[in-house]
Amino acid sequence: AQSVSQHNHHVILSEAASLELGCNYSYGGTVNLFWYVQYPGQHLQLLLKYFSGDPLVKGIKGFEAEFIKSKFSFNLRKPSVQWCDTAEYFCAVNGFQKLVFGTGTRLLVSP
Amino acid sequence: DAGVTQSPTHLIKTRGQQVTLRCSPKSGHDTVSWYQQALGQGPQFIFQYYEEEERQRGNFPDRFSGHQFPNYSSELNVNALLLGDSALYLCASRPTPAVNYRSGYTFGSGTRLTVV
Numbered sequence: 001a002q003s004v005s006q007h008n009h010h011v012i013l014s015e016a017a018s019l020e021l022g023c024n025y026s027y028g029g030t031v032n033l034f035w036y037v038q039y040p041g042q043h044l045q046l047l048l049k050y051f052s053g054d055p056l057v058k059g060i061k062g063f064e065a066e067f068i069k070s071k072f073s074f075n076l077r078k079p080s081v082q083w084c085d086t087a088e089y090f091c092a093v094n095g096f097q098k099l100v101f102g103t104g105t106r107l108l109v110s111p
Numbered sequence: 112d113a114g115v116t117q118s119p120t121h122l123i124k125t126r127g128q129q130v131t132l133r134c135s136p137k138s139g140h141d142t143v144s145w146y147q148q149a150l151g152q153g154p155q156f157i158f159q160y161y162e163e164e165e166r167q168r169g170n171f172p173d174r175f176s177g178h179q180f181p182n183y184s185s186e187l188n189v190n191a192l193l194l195g196d197s198a199l200y201l202c203a204s205r206p207t208p209a210v211n212y213r214s215g216y217t218f219g220s221g222t223r224l225t226v227v
């Protein structure tokens with residue numbers, strides 16, 4: 001069965017700090033991996049996705065993620081966070097016909 | 112604008128009642144999935160509809176049922192509501208993989224269901 005583990009449930013950073021959110025997955029087939037962001041009161045938005053090819057994926061708003069197959073990981077990074085990055089971040093793996101999500105990481109960026 | 116439209120946005124129901132939630136997929140999308148997001152949790156897959164048929168189902172009881180219409184819109188029905196059904200219900204759509212297999216899912220803003 002597919003599963004996704006996000007290690008950090010709450011992260012607090014100051015503006016300009018670097019961000020790395022951990023994500024590990026368990027899935028026996030070909031993996032498609034996603035990071036979604038949910039800003040307060042808004043819908044889930046796709047940040048980036050990995051299907052194949054270059055394991056370093058660049059997404060919107062300066063986010064990137066690296067797929068490391070040997071570690072079953074797909075960590076999200078951003079070199080310098082801003083106050084507007086305050087949101088909840090979800091890692092997901094695409095199992096057969098469905099997305100399996102992690103429990104999410106709440107990021108609070110203080111000005 | 113999410114592109115996926117859900118209604119209503121909020122709903123309060125009493126235990127034992129039945130509820131119907133509605134979803135209109137993004138233009139060009141014909142596959143609709145439903146997810147339940149409990150407080151503090153990630154979304155959990157309920158089921159997926161394509162060509163008006165349920166194609167895949169998650170670990171949810173038969174009280175949860177759905178329907179897809181010829182215009183690709185969808186409904187989620189929950190019978191005999193329990194307090195534990197209180198959650199944000201999300202609809203997600205995508206085009207058929209044959210059309211664009213690299214397309215991710217587009218999510219709606221959800222319906223917040225409170226069971227009292």
